[in-house]
Amino acid sequence: MKAAFINKYGGPDVIEYGELPDPKVNSNDVLVRVKAASVNELDGVVRIGGYKQFVKKFPHILGIDFSGVVEKVGSNVKNISEGERVMGYPIIHDNSCEFCKSGMEHLCLSLAIVGREIDGSYAQLISVPSGNVIQTNLGYVQAAASQLSLLTAWHALTKRVQLKQGMKVFIWGGSGGVGTFAIQIAKLLGAEVITAAGEDWKVSKLKELGTDFVINYKEQDVVGEVMKYTGGKGCDLVFDSIAPGGTLSTSVRMVKKGGTMIVLGTGVKESDLISINLRIFYVNYITMHGTLAGSKKDLLEATRLIRDGKIKPVVDSVMKLEEVREAHRKLDEGKKFGKIILDTS
Numbered sequence: 001m002k003a004a005f006i007n008k009y010g011g012p013d014v015i016e017y018g019e020l021p022d023p024k025v026n027s028n029d030v031l032v033r034v035k036a037a038s039v040n041e042l043d044g045v046v047r048i049g050g051y052k053q054f055v056k057k058f059p060h061i062l063g064i065d066f067s068g069v070v071e072k073v074g075s076n077v078k079n080i081s082e083g084e085r086v087m088g089y090p091i092i093h094d095n096s097c098e099f100c101k102s103g104m105e106h107l108c109l110s111l112a113i114v115g116r117e118i119d120g121s122y123a124q125l126i127s128v129p130s131g132n133v134i135q136t137n138l139g140y141v142q143a144a145a146s147q148l149s150l151l152t153a154w155h156a157l158t159k160r161v162q163l164k165q166g167m168k169v170f171i172w173g174g175s176g177g178v179g180t181f182a183i184q185i186a187k188l189l190g191a192e193v194i195t196a197a198g199e200d201w202k203v204s205k206l207k208e209l210g211t212d213f214v215i216n217y218k219e220q221d222v223v224g225e226v227m228k229y230t231g232g233k234g235c236d237l238v239f240d241s242i243a244p245g246g247t248l249s250t251s252v253r254m255v256k257k258g259g260t261m262i263v264l265g266t267g268v269k270e271s272d273l274i275s276i277n278l279r280i281f282y283v284n285y286i287t288m289h290g291t292l293a294g295s296k297k298d299l300l301e302a303t304r305l306i307r308d309g310k311i312k313p314v315v316d317s318v319m320k321l322e323e324v325r326e327a328h329r330k331l332d333e334g335k336k337f338g339k340i341i342l343d344t345s
């Protein structure tokens with residue numbers, strides 16, 4: 001099969017495109033003929049070696065999200081049949097730990113991620129445990145775009161916090177995969193959305209997406225603008241998905257008294273760890289939640305919103321699998337709005 005993989009860590013140019021053996025299908029696995037894969041920030045972290053402790057061997061195929069058709073199922077697989085259209089659920093889980101038993105596979109004690117611990121979706125075929133596919137009626141591009149990013153945004157805004165009508169929420173990284181979903185979900189729930197971008201074309205697109213107030217962070221003081229917009233009070237919620245966490249110390253200054261922060265990305269290196277002013281934190285009675293992906297039930301709920309047309313994946317571009325280096329360059333340089341999709345057919 002054709003695949004995009006790495007044999008060493010580094011920039012976009014370390015990604016190779018070529019022939020690799022078809023994956024093995026164990027008794028609990030499902031082999032999927034991949035039609036589309038999406039590019040995630042996490043793929044970039046794997047590529048640069050941010051997850052060396054999880055990657056087991058080279059060549060390693062990148063890619064978390066995928067959609068396609070089931071080509072073969074292992075002898076123990078009962079929940080899915082050959083020929084079905086499926087999309088991925090990115091969290092590999094054991095179904096037996098205390099978290100899995102309470103429907104929180106994303107906190108599994110033996111958690112692994114497709115495209116990190118095992119070969120990923122930048123390929124014509126992928127073999128994953130049967131718990132990592134979900135039947136879908138969405139189109140291939142739509143389905144590939146609506147996985148880890150959608151799951152993360154939906155779980156964060158509806159399970160970790162309960163976003164309500166009229167709340168003011170600041171969303172960092174509004175132009176990204178998670179951000180474009182988070183903005184739409186927050187609007188759907190009746191919140192007032194504020195975000196920031198560094199380029200005028202992104203500011204325009206963020207307004208088109210329904211954002212109420214967009215700050216150009218290269219030209220304006222973000223905290224000052226947020227305070228002006230909120231009448232000096234600050235936001236009910238700040239959604240911080242920027243990795244490394246260079247925005248956290250700003251976020252804490254934009255939360256209103258008694259407000260909430262939700263944090264979903266702080267980088268992977270020691271040097272990415274930053275400090276925040278705890279004095280502001282306790283004096284303003286702030287609650288901070290960490291969040292990571294979401295459960296399979298969350299993904300099913302969120303994809304129903306896509307099916308019903310209530311939100312839509314924002315697709316920056318669809319590129320051929322062999323253009324994967326260019327796709328990662330766009331990812332690294334932030335020259336994208338929403339999701340980049342790789343056509344693997």
Ligand SMILES: [Zn+2]
Nearest residue numbers: 094097100108
């Ligand atoms: Zn588990």
